[in-house]
Amino acid sequence: MTARRRNCDVVIVGGGPVGGLLACLLARGGLDVALAERGAADSGYGDARGYALAAGTVRLLDDVGYWQPLAPEAEPILAVHVSREGGFGSVVMDAASQGVSALGQVVPAARIGAMLAEALAATGVERLDQTRLETLEAAGDGRREVVLAGPDGRHRLAARLVVAADGTGSATRAAAGIEVRRRRYAADALVFDVRSTRPHGGRAFERFTPEGPLALLPQPGGRLNVVWVAPPETCDERIALSDSERIAALQARFGWRLGRLRTAGPAARFPLELVRARRMYDQRLVLAGNAAHGLHPVAGQGLNLSLRDVAILAGRVLSARDPGAPEVLAAYAQARSGDIDRVAAVTDLLARGLPVGERFAPRALRRGMLLLDRIGPLRQLWAEQAMGLQPLPRRILRGLPAESREGGTAPTATERRGEGI
Numbered sequence: 001m002t003a004r005r006r007n008c009d010v011v012i013v014g015g016g017p018v019g020g021l022l023a024c025l026l027a028r029g030g031l032d033v034a035l036a037e038r039g040a041a042d043s044g045y046g047d048a049r050g051y052a053l054a055a056g057t058v059r060l061l062d063d064v065g066y067w068q069p070l071a072p073e074a075e076p077i078l079a080v081h082v083s084r085e086g087g088f089g090s091v092v093m094d095a096a097s098q099g100v101s102a103l104g105q106v107v108p109a110a111r112i113g114a115m116l117a118e119a120l121a122a123t124g125v126e127r128l129d130q131t132r133l134e135t136l137e138a139a140g141d142g143r144r145e146v147v148l149a150g151p152d153g154r155h156r157l158a159a160r161l162v163v164a165a166d167g168t169g170s171a172t173r174a175a176a177g178i179e180v181r182r183r184r185y186a187a188d189a190l191v192f193d194v195r196s197t198r199p200h201g202g203r204a205f206e207r208f209t210p211e212g213p214l215a216l217l218p219q220p221g222g223r224l225n226v227v228w229v230a231p232p233e234t235c236d237e238r239i240a241l242s243d244s245e246r247i248a249a250l251q252a253r254f255g256w257r258l259g260r261l262r263t264a265g266p267a268a269r270f271p272l273e274l275v276r277a278r279r280m281y282d283q284r285l286v287l288a289g290n291a292a293h294g295l296h297p298v299a300g301q302g303l304n305l306s307l308r309d310v311a312i313l314a315g316r317v318l319s320a321r322d323p324g325a326p327e328v329l330a331a332y333a334q335a336r337s338g339d340i341d342r343v344a345a346v347t348d349l350l351a352r353g354l355p356v357g358e359r360f361a362p363r364a365l366r367r368g369m370l371l372l373d374r375i376g377p378l379r380q381l382w383a384e385q386a387m388g389l390q391p392l393p394r395r396i397l398r399g400l401p402a403e404s405r406e407g408g409t410a411p412t413a414t415e416r417r418g419e420g421i
């Protein structure tokens, strides 16, 4: 069968939260965008995870008009309760002490997928579902050609920029010859929802146990999302248990501070690894989100970090004449490297149970860290994003077309630059 061939501005491979959001922003900015996702259109709707989104991420989504549809199904995090099994008790960081109304929000991953599916349909992105990357051609004539295989045959798209947003195992990254540093943690995460007889009151719990961290994130409707990290063989045993046996094992580990726990959804399992691409870009190709950096979920930072990639990349691309120009991609890579290095280093040390060095904490936290080696960095990661200290790309976002809440049409990138593409 002959492949359909066409030119476009940007091809994004991977329709997870990163690919989906980036596609919406670039299309709203006036670019011709195609998005290829190997799963079916609704494949993300069964995702059991609840994403803890830092306040800075909520602001980012709000700035571009995508927070309001999520807000009704979000639960504000009013406090983070950190403890260490067999340790010193617990420490609480609350929103009030940070001078904010909430430290972040927990949103079901499935809800983010559904919201982005609607937004993609509204922005005119060409969506190719059940479609995978087959090959990537060398760049030439200011374009890079991507061959995609889907249910209706092959598509040959010649794009000025290809974005690899296809997760930690990125085939697009591999096809571009970009190597990764990869370390598999000797741990997997089991994720499922529970209910508790005592209200969670907006508290998130992070408990460091000898087998790995255990987190309970507050969700709407009195539910909590459990992220239970343990060695793979322990996860084998726990996933084979009945729901009630699994909850009894969880209760023994977590304790009774929320009263009796009851199951509220099926368990899913995620292998955990640290992945870092050695380069962020190639000729007319760039990495974003998990394709560039996969993290341990201990501090709930992966998507927060990834959405900062999206904001910076969208800002750079939309303000450039040529979205795939080397200087545009180099500037993005440079702008992202410090944030990625730091967050990856802190989460890795937390995941491995190693003391985190003072260099990651501001002076005000150092004294506490001498005692609470794992709490200081967690506190810092959450607090700085809650208070907006993270160099969040607000000023770049200001350059993005705001989604018109009154139904008007946002100016295209071409109009804003006053030129033809």
Ligand SMILES: Cc1cc2nc3c(=O)[nH]c(=O)nc-3n(C[C@H](O)[C@H](O)[C@H](O)COP(=O)(O)OP(=O)(O)OC[C@H]3O[C@@H](n4cnc5c(N)ncnc54)[C@H](O)[C@@H]3O)c2cc1C
Binding pocket: 013, 014, 015, 016, 017, 018, 019, 036, 037, 038, 039, 049, 050, 051, 052, 053, 131, 132, 133, 165, 166, 167, 168, 170, 171, 172, 189, 191, 227, 270, 288, 289, 290, 291, 297, 300, 301, 302, 303, 304, 305, 306
């Ligand atoms: C247990 C767990 C809990 C987490 N909790 C949090 C949290 O609370 N807060 C937080 O900030 N982060 C959290 N994260 C991290 C978060 O899940 C990731 O950062 C986020 O999924 C990254 O999004 P992405 O779009 O880059 O990648 P992904 O979500 O992996 O999406 C990649 C997409 O690409 C598609 N794809 C893959 N290969 C191809 C191909 N060859 N062709 C076409 N499509 C392809 C996939 O089907 C998928 O849809 C958690 C992670 C785990 C494992």
